[in-house]
Amino acid sequence: MSRKDDAARLLARSHFEFEPGMQRIFRLTGSAEAESRESEPIKLLEVNEATVATGILPLHFGPMPESGVPYPTVIIAVTPEEFEKVNSHELRLPNNWDLGEEMPRPVLEKAG
Amino acid sequence: MRRCRGLSSKRRDEFMATNAEWSQGFARQARADFDTFLKLQRGSVSAEDIIHECHKLQFLQMACEKLVKSHLCGEGASVAAIQSSHAYISGTLPIVLMQAAHAVNFSGKHAQWVLRHARHIAREIEILAPAVKRGGNRPDNCEYPWESSGVLHRPFGLVVRSDLLAGRTIGPHLPQIASVRSG
Numbered sequence: 001m002s003r004k005d006d007a008a009r010l011l012a013r014s015h016f017e018f019e020p021g022m023q024r025i026f027r028l029t030g031s032a033e034a035e036s037r038e039s040e041p042i043k044l045l046e047v048n049e050a051t052v053a054t055g056i057l058p059l060h061f062g063p064m065p066e067s068g069v070p071y072p073t074v075i076i077a078v079t080p081e082e083f084e085k086v087n088s089h090e091l092r093l094p095n096n097w098d099l100g101e102e103m104p105r106p107v108l109e110k111a112g
Numbered sequence: 113m114r115r116c117r118g119l120s121s122k123r124r125d126e127f128m129a130t131n132a133e134w135s136q137g138f139a140r141q142a143r144a145d146f147d148t149f150l151k152l153q154r155g156s157v158s159a160e161d162i163i164h165e166c167h168k169l170q171f172l173q174m175a176c177e178k179l180v181k182s183h184l185c186g187e188g189a190s191v192a193a194i195q196s197s198h199a200y201i202s203g204t205l206p207i208v209l210m211q212a213a214h215a216v217n218f219s220g221k222h223a224q225w226v227l228r229h230a231r232h233i234a235r236e237i238e239i240l241a242p243a244v245k246r247g248g249n250r251p252d253n254c255e256y257p258w259e260s261s262g263v264l265h266r267p268f269g270l271v272v273r274s275d276l277l278a279g280r281t282i283g284p285h286l287p288q289i290a291s292v293r294s295g
Contacts, residue, residue: 011214014213014214014219015210015214017223017224018210018213018214018223018224018227019210019227019231020224020228051206054200054203057184058187059184059204059208060186060188066217067216067217069214073211075207075211077207
């Protein structure tokens with residue numbers, strides 16, 4: 001597994017921990033050429049029942065090397081209903097990105 | 113301000129403000145709005161002046177909206193599209209805060225608690241804008257009177273624990289984010 005894959009899993013894990021409404025998180029992938037570049041962001045599609053439906057709104061963030069994510073990131077949050085539309089191509093992902101690997105959900109303690 | 117009336121579209125583009133400039137403009141105005149909210153909240157005004165909750169909240173709503181728009185402009189979103197809506201806070205601010213929490217290694221149950229409340233508060237702040245009504249279900253806002261079940265309500269006199277809004281959850285994060293964005 002590459003360093004970028006590790007960073008993506010770490011970020012996904014923290015988002016699962018932060019947000020109890022997070023149902024699933026997927027990597028988004030661009031062209032092979034784009035993905036081979038070190039500067040290409042980690043792109044996550046987050047299916048979150050606690051978010052509001054806003055369509056596909058990619059949010060870009062800079063690298064966070066001190067917290068284990070030394071790459072830029074892009075987060076797209078969708079509701080479960082919007083995720084169905086992404087699957088049926090009713091909602092389109094930008095830049096010809098495709099749904100990639102699903103990030104594993106960590107086993108979490110229940111919030112007190 | 114740059115003048116561009118009467119120029120071709122190509123020439124006009126050369127004179128238009130860049131997204132980076134819009135981003136910084138939104139961020140600085142957000143900072144000013146938030147500072148004003150804090151002054152009103154702390155009672156840093158003349159003792160005879162009564163500041164109503166609705167006016168405090170209006171500055172909080174404006175600060176959050178501009179903060180989010182600053183972030184979106186900074187990443188290349190269409191400025192025209194962004195200016196046409198007030199409904200960006202509840203979808204964007206919780207993600208920005210989640211990333212900020214990860215960046216500073218803020219984790220555990222306390223982080224989860226803060227972020228859960230931040231999401232709820234972001235939704236409530238968003239509907240303070242009169243144009244955001246959640247499908248007609250939330251006409252309450254901090255600027256204009258509204259009618260509900262035949263009763264006319266007004267923002268003046270609205271009782272909201274804005275100390276809870278600002279002091280314990282989202283408030284401490286806002287200045288940090290705003291200062292990063294406004295340089």
